[in-house]
Amino acid sequence: MNRAGTWLIVAVSAAWALAALPARAAPPAMTRDEIITRGKGVVKFSYWWGHGRWSTTSTAHGSCSGSCPSCSHSGSYGADCSGFVAKAWQVPGTIAVTTDAHPYSTYHFYNQSNYWGTVSRSSAKKADAFVYNSGGKGHIFLYESGDPWGWVTAIECKGCSYGCVRGGRSISSSYKAIRRDNIQDFPDKDGDGVADSKDNCPSNKNTSQTDTDKDGKGDTCDTDDDGDGVLDDKDNCPTTKNATQIDTDKDKKGDACDTDDDGDGVLDDKDNCDTAANKSQLDTDKDKKGDACDDDDDGDGVLDDEDNCALVKNADQADADKDGKGDACEADDDSDGLPDATDNCPLAANADQSDVDEDGKGDACDDDDDGDGTPDATDLCPELANASQSDLDQDGVGDACDDDIDGDGSPNVRDNCPELSDPNLEDADEDGVGDPCDDDIDGDGVFNTVDNCPSVANPDQKQGSGDKGLACSDGDTGDTGAGDTSDESGGCSLGAAPAGRDGLARLGLLAGLALAVRRRRR
Amino acid sequence: MASKRVLTGATVTLAVVALGIGLFRFFPERMTKNGARVAVPRTSQAAPAPSAPTPPRVPVRASREAKVEQVFRAPWGGRKGELGRKAADESSPEGPMAFAVDGSGRSYVLDQVNGRVAVFESGKEPRSIPVPADTFQDVALTKSGGLALLDRLKDGTVAFTDASGRVSHEVAIAGEGIQDAGDVTGLFQRDDGTWLEVSHANLVKVADADGAPLDDRVIVQGRFGGTDRVLRASRSGDRAAFVAERNARGVSPLSKVSFDLPLRELLELDVDPKGNVVLAASLLEEGPAPNFDVLDAREVVVLLDPRGAELARVELPASVGPEESFRRIRVGADGAIYHLGFEESGAIMRRIWL
Numbered sequence: 001m002n003r004a005g006t007w008l009i010v011a012v013s014a015a016w017a018l019a020a021l022p023a024r025a026a027p028p029a030m031t032r033d034e035i036i037t038r039g040k041g042v043v044k045f046s047y048w049w050g051h052g053r054w055s056t057t058s059t060a061h062g063s064c065s066g067s068c069p070s071c072s073h074s075g076s077y078g079a080d081c082s083g084f085v086a087k088a089w090q091v092p093g094t095i096a097v098t099t100d101a102h103p104y105s106t107y108h109f110y111n112q113s114n115y116w117g118t119v120s121r122s123s124a125k126k127a128d129a130f131v132y133n134s135g136g137k138g139h140i141f142l143y144e145s146g147d148p149w150g151w152v153t154a155i156e157c158k159g160c161s162y163g164c165v166r167g168g169r170s171i172s173s174s175y176k177a178i179r180r181d182n183i184q185d186f187p188d189k190d191g192d193g194v195a196d197s198k199d200n201c202p203s204n205k206n207t208s209q210t211d212t213d214k215d216g217k218g219d220t221c222d223t224d225d226d227g228d229g230v231l232d233d234k235d236n237c238p239t240t241k242n243a244t245q246i247d248t249d250k251d252k253k254g255d256a257c258d259t260d261d262d263g264d265g266v267l268d269d270k271d272n273c274d275t276a277a278n279k280s281q282l283d284t285d286k287d288k289k290g291d292a293c294d295d296d297d298d299g300d301g302v303l304d305d306e307d308n309c310a311l312v313k314n315a316d317q318a319d320a321d322k323d324g325k326g327d328a329c330e331a332d333d334d335s336d337g338l339p340d341a342t343d344n345c346p347l348a349a350n351a352d353q354s355d356v357d358e359d360g361k362g363d364a365c366d367d368d369d370d371g372d373g374t375p376d377a378t379d380l381c382p383e384l385a386n387a388s389q390s391d392l393d394q395d396g397v398g399d400a401c402d403d404d405i406d407g408d409g410s411p412n413v414r415d416n417c418p419e420l421s422d423p424n425l426e427d428a429d430e431d432g433v434g435d436p437c438d439d440d441i442d443g444d445g446v447f448n449t450v451d452n453c454p455s456v457a458n459p460d461q462k463q464g465s466g467d468k469g470l471a472c473s474d475g476d477t478g479d480t481g482a483g484d485t486s487d488e489s490g491g492c493s494l495g496a497a498p499a500g501r502d503g504l505a506r507l508g509l510l511a512g513l514a515l516a517v518r519r520r521r522r
Numbered sequence: 523m524a525s526k527r528v529l530t531g532a533t534v535t536l537a538v539v540a541l542g543i544g545l546f547r548f549f550p551e552r553m554t555k556n557g558a559r560v561a562v563p564r565t566s567q568a569a570p571a572p573s574a575p576t577p578p579r580v581p582v583r584a585s586r587e588a589k590v591e592q593v594f595r596a597p598w599g600g601r602k603g604e605l606g607r608k609a610a611d612e613s614s615p616e617g618p619m620a621f622a623v624d625g626s627g628r629s630y631v632l633d634q635v636n637g638r639v640a641v642f643e644s645g646k647e648p649r650s651i652p653v654p655a656d657t658f659q660d661v662a663l664t665k666s667g668g669l670a671l672l673d674r675l676k677d678g679t680v681a682f683t684d685a686s687g688r689v690s691h692e693v694a695i696a697g698e699g700i701q702d703a704g705d706v707t708g709l710f711q712r713d714d715g716t717w718l719e720v721s722h723a724n725l726v727k728v729a730d731a732d733g734a735p736l737d738d739r740v741i742v743q744g745r746f747g748g749t750d751r752v753l754r755a756s757r758s759g760d761r762a763a764f765v766a767e768r769n770a771r772g773v774s775p776l777s778k779v780s781f782d783l784p785l786r787e788l789l790e791l792d793v794d795p796k797g798n799v800v801l802a803a804s805l806l807e808e809g810p811a812p813n814f815d816v817l818d819a820r821e822v823v824v825l826l827d828p829r830g831a832e833l834a835r836v837e838l839p840a841s842v843g844p845e846e847s848f849r850r851i852r853v854g855a856d857g858a859i860y861h862l863g864f865e866e867s868g869a870i871m872r873r874i875w876l
Contacts, residue, residue: 122786135609162614168707170846172841
């Protein structure tokens with residue numbers, strides 16, 4: 001073989017040897033407590049020869065029967081002694097306890113030093129192991145602690161009958177002590193896995209090293225964890241700074257650390273009033289601020305203290321009845337005893353609900369009570385429909401509601417001619433109709449307009465002198481000279497009028513009035 | 523030419539070594555389909571399995587004239603007169619876990635591997651009382667002639683049986699004074715009831731004289747040492763043990779017992795009928811790193827007078843093998859110290875008079 005060939009063999013062999021070496025890197029760093037904590041998880045699980053697997057949650061421990069290795073196992077979990085220690089030690093590497101693995105037997109633990117080494121029995125510490133292997137048999141267990149007699153508390157998968165157990169035991173001299181590599185071992189007075197030099201509570205176990213107020217003193221040994229000046233035993237929030245100690249709901253848990261400050265059962269992060277108890281979460285104006293803590297519940301811009309309707313938006317603060325309660329939130333705004341809903345004038349007190357024109361709007365709030373189209377303010381008869389606004393006597397009171405339409409001093413009811421002024425109430429024919437408005441003054445059956453003696457009853461209409469009837473011509477048969485005074489004194493003064501133009505016009509006017517009155521009466 | 527030959531030879535040697543390293547590192551483990559690693563059966567190990575070092579045999583040695591007699595020697599096995607031991611692959615090896623001695627000197631050996639209590643009586647054939655589980659670890663005799671059996675790891679109970687071994691009832695261990703049944707380090711049956719020791723510290727009374735569980739448990743800070751004394755023992759440094767006494771006057775140190783080998787663990791603390799204190803210990807001396815081989819291993823029983831002054835001590839050979847036991851030393855009502863040792867061929871019960 002030449003030199004090149006030889007070197008090739010050497011190189012290949014060396015490479016293969018190195019490749020075959022298990023990664024000799026140290027197993028993951030673990031503290032002794034971590035190992036023990038992990039190891040304790042196996043207690044109560046069954047012995048399972050050639051396996052190593054348990055669960056931190058399952059209570060299905062499995063079972064073993066018979067004499068191992070010719071034993072039978074049922075269930076999914078269990079371990080034998082070496083499978084257990086390898087898993088507790090996490091050798092050769094990190095692996096979940098639930099993953100079945102059995103990387104080493106007691107032979108390996110006793111005779112090799114892959115990830116561990118032999119130590120003096122008397123120097124064994126927590127998380128070390130004791131192992132023996134001889135004549136094809138072997139056992140290994142985890143050392144948890146010692147007792148005053150030098151016995152050890154061991155965690156071990158002891159055998160098929162026992163299963164995996166924890167308890168004190170003696171150790172024969174056949175066992176030797178071994179220690180896993182890469183255990184974080186340092187002065188640790190309190191055994192919390194944190195070196196004293198780095199421990200913020202070197203005399204108190206505090207693996208987490210929590211130091212809330214960052215004062216360099218861990219909470220476990222700090223009398224004021226949050227550094228708020230209130231000692232923890234008096235602090236209603238020992239780990240949350242709250243010098244004021246405000247405790248809204250008096251539940252002895254300060255608001256600063258209380259998830260429900262007001263104790264209303266609604267957590268603060270969902271509470272629209274986290275410091276005012278309001279289980280209902282009522283928020284009238286939907287402004288995300290509950291009424292219990294909102295200065296303006298209805299959001300109308302008027303603060304509740306001054307709002308006459310705190311829960312009903314009424315920026316105008318209208319209060320018709322001035323009772324201090326705004327109309328917007330009052331059921332009887334005008335306080336007339338009738339609910340607004342049925343009040344024909346909700347904002348005007350009108351207990352009688354008078355509604356002259358029956359338009360559904362009470363008179364008290366109706367601008368045109370009588371519905372005649374003329375506003376009350378200018379209506380000569382505001383409560384009596386009088387579209388014409390007729391006012392015969394021009395006295396400002398409409399005829400429709402005037403007791404003395406013609407203003408002659410006689411009330412209409414006693415006036416024999418209510419629409420024509422006749423202060424003397426003359427009624428020549430005494431027919432009840434005053435002469436001014438009587439179409440037949442003399443009652444002779446002939447209308448005045450055609451009566452040749454309108455003031456003298458002459459049903460026969462015998463012609464006297466001129467146009468006058470005989471009855472009123474005073475023997476004068478047709479002589480109607482101006483000097484004839486007898487005619488005038490004869491009580492036929494009216495009769496003289498028709499003789500002239502003025503007389504006729506006056507008669508015509510009277511007749512028209514009479515007709516108008518009749519029509520009106522009808 | 524010669525140098526070229528030497529170089530080639532060295533190169534080949536190097537290649538073979540590298541190949542060997544690769545083989546050795548590669549084969550001890552293999553991966554399964556799901557990525558889990560499984561142990562290779564021992565039969566396929568590339569290298570032969572070395573044996574655990576065996577400590578040198580130590581003869582019985584006593585500081586003063588001691589009478590050590592063999593009560594019985596029982597071969598390992600499951601037949602009558604034998605005691606069981608179990609040493610399976612990947613599980614805890616165990617021998618007889620404990621024994622009790624009655625007032626007549628009969629030994630009741632908890633032969634749990636064989637599911638029985640083996641009764642040894644001088645001059646008679648051994649007999650056995652069946653027990654219902656192989657997870658009992660301590661045994662005591664009840665005043666009714668039955669057994670109290672401690673199952674601290676599997677079921678966490680004390681089982682009471684009649685004289686035939688039939689279980690009458692069980693009492694749960696965990697409760698007031700005992701957080702974890704696994705912490706129990708001894709079962710004591712007294713006239714007033716059943717007591718369990720926790721981590722070699724406190725005694726907790728769990729049942730009354732009839733074996734009925736107690737709602738209100740009594741806790742005593744130590745181990746009974748007679749009628750009005752409570753004792754405690756603890757390691758004191760590497761080579762000594764401290765014994766203290768609690769009585770009506772309070773707690774006072776009784777004795778510091780030194781050993782000439784490092785103290786591995788204490789085995790027993792009791793008081794004989796005379797009020798003398800019996801302290802037993804396991805000693806072990808290791809060699810240097812990296813192997814820390816066992817150089818010497820012994821078991822020592824020390825007798826102290828009631829005031830703590832050492833009266834005598836006796837050294838016994840350490841048990842051979844990895845088998846676990848729970849309580850192998852008892853003080854009998856006759857004042858003798860009974861010691862159960864494990865040997866290669868079987869178990870041996872010694873009675874020691876100091």
